[in-house]
Amino acid sequence: MHTNDDNELNKPNDVHQEVDEVTQIKYFGGDHEYDGIKELDNPLPPWLKYLFYVTIVVSFSYLTLLFVFEDDDIVQRKEYRKEIMAARAKTEVAVKEESAKAAAAPLSQEQILAAGKVIYDKTCLVCHGKFGEGLVGPNFTDEYWIHGGRPEDLLKVINDGVIEKGMISYKSQLNPTQINHVIAYILSLQGTNPPNPKAPQGEKFVKN
Amino acid sequence: MELQKFSYDNRMTRNFAIATMVWGVVGLVAGLLIAFQIFIPSMNFGLEFTTFGRTRPVHTNAVIFAFVGNAIFTAVYYSLQRLLKTRIYSDLLSKIHFWGWQSIIVAAAVTLLAGFTTGKEYAELEWPIDIAITVVWVVFGWNMFGTILQRRTSHIYVSIWFYIATWVTVAVLHIFNSLAVPVSFLKSYTLYAGVQDALVQWWYGHNAVAFFLTTPFLGMMYYFVPKVSGRPVYSYKLSIVHFWSLIFLYIWAGPHHLLYSSLPDWLQALGTTFSVMLIAPSWGGMINGLLTLRGAWDKVRKEPVLKMFVVGVTAYGMSTFEGPLLSFKSVNAISHFTDWTIGHVHIGALGWNGLLTFGMIYWLIPRLYNTTLYSTKLANVHFWIATLGIVFYAVPLYIGGITQALMWKQFTPDGFLMYPNFLETVSQLIPMYAIRAFGGTLYVIGMLILIYNIVKTIQAGSFVAEEAAQAPALESESESKTQSESWHRFLERKPIRFLIFATIAILIGGIVEVIPTYLIKSNIPTITSVKPYTPLELQGRDIYVKEGCYNCHSQMVRPFRSETERYGEYSKSGEFIYDHPFQFGSKRTGPDLAREGVKTGKIYKPNSWHYNHFIDPQKMNEASIMPKYPWLAKKEIDIKSTPGKIRAMKLLGVPYPDNYELKAIDDLKAQADSIAKDLAAAGIQTDSNREIIALIAYMQRLGVDISNKPEKK
Numbered sequence: 001m002h003t004n005d006d007n008e009l010n011k012p013n014d015v016h017q018e019v020d021e022v023t024q025i026k027y028f029g030g031d032h033e034y035d036g037i038k039e040l041d042n043p044l045p046p047w048l049k050y051l052f053y054v055t056i057v058v059s060f061s062y063l064t065l066l067f068v069f070e071d072d073d074i075v076q077r078k079e080y081r082k083e084i085m086a087a088r089a090k091t092e093v094a095v096k097e098e099s100a101k102a103a104a105a106p107l108s109q110e111q112i113l114a115a116g117k118v119i120y121d122k123t124c125l126v127c128h129g130k131f132g133e134g135l136v137g138p139n140f141t142d143e144y145w146i147h148g149g150r151p152e153d154l155l156k157v158i159n160d161g162v163i164e165k166g167m168i169s170y171k172s173q174l175n176p177t178q179i180n181h182v183i184a185y186i187l188s189l190q191g192t193n194p195p196n197p198k199a200p201q202g203e204k205f206v207k208n
Numbered sequence: 209m210e211l212q213k214f215s216y217d218n219r220m221t222r223n224f225a226i227a228t229m230v231w232g233v234v235g236l237v238a239g240l241l242i243a244f245q246i247f248i249p250s251m252n253f254g255l256e257f258t259t260f261g262r263t264r265p266v267h268t269n270a271v272i273f274a275f276v277g278n279a280i281f282t283a284v285y286y287s288l289q290r291l292l293k294t295r296i297y298s299d300l301l302s303k304i305h306f307w308g309w310q311s312i313i314v315a316a317a318v319t320l321l322a323g324f325t326t327g328k329e330y331a332e333l334e335w336p337i338d339i340a341i342t343v344v345w346v347v348f349g350w351n352m353f354g355t356i357l358q359r360r361t362s363h364i365y366v367s368i369w370f371y372i373a374t375w376v377t378v379a380v381l382h383i384f385n386s387l388a389v390p391v392s393f394l395k396s397y398t399l400y401a402g403v404q405d406a407l408v409q410w411w412y413g414h415n416a417v418a419f420f421l422t423t424p425f426l427g428m429m430y431y432f433v434p435k436v437s438g439r440p441v442y443s444y445k446l447s448i449v450h451f452w453s454l455i456f457l458y459i460w461a462g463p464h465h466l467l468y469s470s471l472p473d474w475l476q477a478l479g480t481t482f483s484v485m486l487i488a489p490s491w492g493g494m495i496n497g498l499l500t501l502r503g504a505w506d507k508v509r510k511e512p513v514l515k516m517f518v519v520g521v522t523a524y525g526m527s528t529f530e531g532p533l534l535s536f537k538s539v540n541a542i543s544h545f546t547d548w549t550i551g552h553v554h555i556g557a558l559g560w561n562g563l564l565t566f567g568m569i570y571w572l573i574p575r576l577y578n579t580t581l582y583s584t585k586l587a588n589v590h591f592w593i594a595t596l597g598i599v600f601y602a603v604p605l606y607i608g609g610i611t612q613a614l615m616w617k618q619f620t621p622d623g624f625l626m627y628p629n630f631l632e633t634v635s636q637l638i639p640m641y642a643i644r645a646f647g648g649t650l651y652v653i654g655m656l657i658l659i660y661n662i663v664k665t666i667q668a669g670s671f672v673a674e675e676a677a678q679a680p681a682l683e684s685e686s687e688s689k690t691q692s693e694s695w696h697r698f699l700e701r702k703p704i705r706f707l708i709f710a711t712i713a714i715l716i717g718g719i720v721e722v723i724p725t726y727l728i729k730s731n732i733p734t735i736t737s738v739k740p741y742t743p744l745e746l747q748g749r750d751i752y753v754k755e756g757c758y759n760c761h762s763q764m765v766r767p768f769r770s771e772t773e774r775y776g777e778y779s780k781s782g783e784f785i786y787d788h789p790f791q792f793g794s795k796r797t798g799p800d801l802a803r804e805g806v807k808t809g810k811i812y813k814p815n816s817w818h819y820n821h822f823i824d825p826q827k828m829n830e831a832s833i834m835p836k837y838p839w840l841a842k843k844e845i846d847i848k849s850t851p852g853k854i855r856a857m858k859l860l861g862v863p864y865p866d867n868y869e870l871k872a873i874d875d876l877k878a879q880a881d882s883i884a885k886d887l888a889a890a891g892i893q894t895d896s897n898r899e900i901i902a903l904i905a906y907m908q909r910l911g912v913d914i915s916n917k918p919e920k921k
Contacts, residue, residue: 020440022503028444029697034365035290037434042443045495052453052488059481066477074537075473080767080778087769091623098622122629126829127817135828136817136890163807166814172773173628173810 095175102177109184116185119178123170124186132189134198137167140189146202154183212360212681215674216289218576220302222671224282225569225576227310229659231274232565234317236652238267243648245835246797247641249826252835257321259835261756265320265332271557272330274313276421279565281309281348283428284371286572288355291365291431293679297354301347308344312337324394327753327789328409330416331385335396338386345382349375356703360679363700366447370427372703373455373710377419380714385412391856392849395750399860402784403470403732404725406792411462411718418458419714421556422524425564426454429497429521432568436513442499448696450492455710457486460717464535467544468766469792470781472731475721476537482717483535490528497521512587516567519595523559527552542617545762545796547637548609551602558598558651566590566658573662577669586661594654600647608640617770625773630799635831735782738913740862741906743850743876748906750853751899752791755837762793763802763910776803776810776911783914786862798834803911815883816890818904840900847897850876879905 018027020040028041065071072078107115121130124137132140143149147157158179161169174182245251245260252259289296296302315337319325325332333341352375356364364372385408388396400408434441441447463471463479498521501508508514530552534543543549574581581587615633618626627633689698699706725731741749752758765771767778779802784790803809813821820827823841825834851869858864877896883904884896894901 020503022439027440032363032444034361034363035287035293035431035435037365037431038440039366039444039447040440040442042446042499044443044446044449044492048446048488048491048495051491052485055485055487059485062481063477066473074477076468076476076767080769080772083769087619087623091621094621094623122627122632126629127813130830136814136820163812166812166817168810168812169808173624175622175624178624 098177112181112184113188115178116181116183116188119174119182120185123173124182127166129194129196129198131192131194132186133194133196134201137165138201139198140186141192141194141197142200143190143204144200144202145205149187149205151183151187154186155179158183210680211678213676213678214295215676217285217296217299217302217673218671218675219673220296220306221282221286221572222576223306224278224285225572227306228275228278228282228565229569229662231270231278231313232655233652233659235267235270235275236648236655238263238270240645240648240652242267243641243645247638247645247833249833249835254836254838256323256755256837256839259755259837261759261835262321262323262325264759265325265329265756266317268330269316269320269332270313272416272420273316276425276557276561276565277309277313279561279568280374280420280424280428281305282572283424283431283568284352287367287428287431288352288371290677291361291368292355292359293361293677294355294359297351297358301351301354305344305348305351308340308347312340312344315340319394323754325753325756326386326388326396326398327756327758327791328385328398328405328412329758329794330413331382331409334394335386335388335390336393338382338388341382342379342386345375345379349379353703353707360682362682362685363697364703364706365430366441366444366451367427367430368703369447369451369700369706369710370423370430372707373451373714374419374424374427376707376711377415377423377455377459377714380711380718381412381415381419384718385409389856389859391852395849397788397853397856397860400788400790401860402787402790403781404722405788405790406466406469406784407463407471407475407722407725409790410465411459411722414462414465415459417553417556418461419455421561422458423455425524425561426493428564428568429493429517432564432571433497433500433514433517433521436511436517436567436571437501437504437507439500439502439504442496442502446492446496450489450496452713453489454486454493456713456716457482457489458717459714460721461486461535463721464540465794466792467535467537467540468768469764470779470784472725472781475725478721480535480537483532487529487532490531491525494521494525494528497524512584512591513567513571515588515591516563516570516594519591520560520563520567523555523563523598527556527560530555541766541768542613543609544766545794546609546613547605547640547795548613549795551605551609554601554605555598558594558601562651563591563594566594566654569658569662573665574669576672577666578672579665579669582661582664582668586657590654590657590661593650593657597647597650597654600650601644602647604640604643604647608637608644611636611640616774617768619770619773625770628774630774631829631831634797634833638833732781732785734785735780735914737916738783738785740786740857740864741909742879743854743872744845744879744902744905745909746853746857747845747847747850747876748902748904748909749791751840751903752906753789757801758791758793760793760795760797760834762796762800764792765800765802765911771800774810775800776806777914779911780914783911786857788857788860788862801907801910805908805910805912806915807912808915809911813907814890815886815904815908816892818907819887819892819894819900822900822903837900840903841894841898843899844895844897845876845880845899845902847873847876 020027026041028039032039066074072082127135127137128140129135138146147153159169159171161167242260242264316333319334320332324334326334387399390396398405460478460482463475464483467476508518533539534552570581570587612633615627620626685701765775765778772778804811806812822837824836825832850872854864854869854872880896880901883901884894887894
């Protein structure tokens, strides 16, 4: 695959070609000298030339895959759908396994609270404060609740959100077990006296 | 043949070299500052002028246009005269060029810190400065071509091919990317919107790398490497092939900055493939540089200048291999928006641009001052400390970037994000940021060693302002190609024809990519529920741009499960049609904001949260690295500017109702009052005319329109 270009350029355009003493390669042309800089008459390194050809072939194949075949792995709309379908299939199996496992070995109360704290620190702390003292969101440590203080009240708020107040739904970010754990943790904060508590909001909740 | 006597002007070379060093220190120190700011929020000093969103553009602009720019001009003014055996065309043009460029840099630094920015990366400067750049660039070209046309050599050397390609391409890129409608003396809206703006911007941005950081430095390499080593250039044929293939292919590669974005697939594919085809042409340059040193490796061992050249050219080879790699969609899915990209560009900037520039200065200054370098030993120390600095800089960013991307994408087996809290993935990176800052410190120390060494050298020498030279006059040559001449050899003695060919080569890619994006409607499908911003939101958006939020936050949800789970529906091109400029961003130091306002979304926050968070992010989350923005609650919205802004937007085709500019202020006040009232209900007392109110309004609008589909409900 010797190109014509090379032959074309190879044509000596001057009679007295000299030779570089160190490499024994001919200089290119006699008048090829610029401010003392000469140029050698080396061909392109073959591997570089073939690398160039390969990248061109690969590139045009790729473009053909897109333009002609609209390949599923290049058209990103299709790629995305594929990824979502694959994930859905995978998680369905995993969820079943998980619940079977959980049923087989229930967690102790301490483990539940510890797991709840991890979720709280990741998800709830930003608005409700490091210790549940309240920040933008309400205080969890006092006896006052805006939407009720029963576990099922908390579940409803976490699942559905209170969007007008800025509390989003966490249904898509936490699984049911995690939600139960974090509820247990939040309720365990009752009566702790953290620094900088937010003033009570809502109604006093009396356990019956 | 009669020898003509003349002299080379060394003053401009000297001036540009000194400017290179001065701005080098400024640019690197600014870089070091932001390297610390990124993991120590208190380093932002609570002042708007010293906060990351404003200091980062100062760093990038100072390094690219001040440090590297002046280095380019140093090399051109020195080598051009000698390669063409003639004096520079006009001393007056040289002076205008030099002082014009330095004034632009000063104006850039002042305006960027003061918050005047177009919000387009590496093209942040506002329109009056853009015009000044154009004028000075034309003066530079005039001076260069004047010199070329009065040459005493028949042919132009490969360095000059690269200078010519640089000049014309930078002119084209700068002018087309900077087209804008002025609103006031230092505020304008770019002509392009959304995805089209993104395409033009990255056509510019990528080729600023290609034609400002690469081609002029290849020209520099082709002059200084053979000069310093005393060796002939390895292959003339390789020069030809890699020059033309490089400039033709490079211009197509811009869309690789927008992989997995709302950019149409066909453009993304062109970005990927043309980047892949660039490997061999780029490596052609590296090989021609390195193999020129064949037979001179013993000199490399002793001469720090050559060592810098070798590592610099090798860094070029590394980053031009990494570039195509990052353009593969599968790699880009991980690397994009992370610190990997920052590591990648610094291999090029610190290695290729930095070391080549340092080598040139160490060699050049003693020649301009007719003396020898004060200390070769110190230059060696500089070489090692800079090389080590690069390693300490880049490696932690590679590790950090990959780590963070994997955390973003990690799911639990039951299908939830493993790290739903973005901040968790940031906290992981703090040690990496600290090591990077250490690497940066080493590199800055190296720069200071250079300054000391050069000052000492200058003190010992005496400046040769006019360097005597002689050469025979140029004999008249055949107008057409002679029989024994190859076509390229012929082209080399016809510089204007050369310029025209180079211009054609660099225009093709841009034309093929940009024009159809405007003319073919299917490229950006319309979404009817997408409406123009309200006046308050528009003001808020301008504050977002002014504070440089795009330096750390993206507005582009990519079509991955990990992103739609975290942020919500992936971004569509039709959502951005009123965004002048686009604000996709290029780095997520903080989370994506494209769906920030979606009430039923994954990341919605109430107004009160935003208020508190802007004023003190650490109050909302101790580990946050976001700077505080307390002045937003004090400064008042520039309400008077509203009608003018609406008019400018209308001129750009944003469909506000007729005479809306008359009503805009009332609408703005009403919306601001309702936000202030909502804040008051949450216990926050504030006037409704504060900047923070406008910014909150903008936050709550982000990504909302697409979910408003009244006709379907």
